[in-house]
Amino acid sequence: MCREEATRLSSLKPDLDALGVRLAAVVHERTGVSGFKPYFAGDIYWDKKRHFYGPHERWASIGDLLRLDVISRGIDMYKKGVDGNLKGEGRLLGGCYVIGPGDQGILYQHQENSFGDTSNTTEVLEAVKKITSKL
Numbered sequence: 425m426c427r428e429e430a431t432r433l434s435s436l437k438p439d440l441d442a443l444g445v446r447l448a449a450v451v452h453e454r455t456g457v458s459g460f461k462p463y464f465a466g467d468i469y470w471d472k473k474r475h476f477y478g479p480h481e482r483w484a485s486i487g488d489l490l491r492l493d494v495i496s497r498g499i500d501m502y503k504k505g506v507d508g509n510l511k512g513e514g515r516l517l518g519g520c521y522v523i524g525p526g527d528q529g530i531l532y533q534h535q536e537n538s539f540g541d542t543s544n545t546t547e548v549l550e551a552v553k554k555i556t557s558k559l
Contacts, residue, residue, distance in 0.1 A: 426518055427463045428497075428504065429542040433520065434465035436549055445552050450476045452516055482517040484539045497540035519543075522551035531555065 430449065440447050447466030451457055457468050474481065520543035522532035532551030534543035 427460070428540070429518075429520070430460055430464040432542065432545055433548065434463065436545055436552075437465040439549055440552060443552055443555070445555055452477060477516065477518075482535070484517055488539055491538065493538070493540075520548065522548060522555070524555045528555065 433447065437447055447464075449460060449464050449466060449468045450471050451460060451468060452471055452474050454470050454472075457470050460468050471477065517536040517539070519533065519535040521530055521534075523529065524531050531554050532543075532548055534547075536542075
């Protein structure tokens with residue numbers, strides 16, 4: 425379901441480009457780089473040692489994957505034409521961050537609480553606009 429979020433965040437690319445802000449993704453598996461390219465319009469980096477995922481990685485349990493809301497999100501994703509490959513480790517929970525330059529730091533953060541829980545693109549764009557106002 426991270427492919428769906430990649431697609432949604434990529435829809436912001438024209439706005440990000442106009443504001444001079446780069447769109448980038450960090451993936452935890454090498455297969456994530458090639459698997460993300462069709463869905464993500466920005467730069468993709470493989471974090472081989474998973475430093476970006478923090479000192480305490482957050483994982484979805486097998487039971488989490490069988491929840492009704494997660495299954496419903498998967499069906500919605502399939503209907504939208506965003507396929508999954510079921511390869512690799514898909515239980516590592518991710519997130520979305522808007523990070524400003526210098527000491528501006530993190531302006532927006534969304535940590536996935538359950539599998540397929542995505543960020544709010546309106547809030548992401550609002551945070552990005554705060555970067556440009558402080559340059």
